Amino acid sequence: NQENLPYLPTAIRSMTENGDETFEPRLAQWFYRINCKPMNQHISTKRFRVRNDLHVQLRFSKPATREMTAKTKRAVFDLNPTAESKWKEDSPWPKGQTTYEFIDSLMEQLSGFDGPNG
Numbered sequence: 001n002q003e004n005l006p007y008l009p010t011a012i013r014s015m016t017e018n019g020d021e022t023f024e025p026r027l028a029q030w031f032y033r034i035n036c037k038p039m040n041q042h043i044s045t046k047r048f049r050v051r052n053d054l055h056v057q058l059r060f061s062k063p064a065t066r067e068m069t070a071k072t073k074r075a076v077f078d079l080n081p082t083a084e085s086k087w088k089e090d091s092p093w094p095k096g097q098t099t100y101e102f103i104d105s106l107m108e109q110l111s112g113f114d115g116p117n118g
Contacts, residue, residue, distance in 0.1 A: 048077040
């Protein structure tokens with residue numbers, strides 16, 4: 001199961017000069033955990049759509065549509081960002097950025113890295 005393999009996202013934050021014209025990267029790692037918790041509201045599957053990812057779609061013997069990709073393990077889904085109070089099942093996906101998104105309300109329900117009493 002690749003989902004649970006230990007992988008910590010890493011980024012180069014700066015480069016330090018060693019004095020002999022060589023540089024050493026200063027790395028930062030982000031720690032995360034998989035957190036399963038019942039949500040306070042129902043999340044409709046209509047809020048999700050298959051991400052338009054050509055890299056995944058072209059891995060088939062002939063290029064796959066988003067509908068074909070949705071039925072495979074390779075599919076990656078996007079969550080409609082429209083806030084709960086404004087979302088309707090038939091409304092189009094928003095274009096551009098919004099200030100408060102649906103994912104924000106979901107993340108508010110989860111405890112932080114230190115746990116619920118941290």
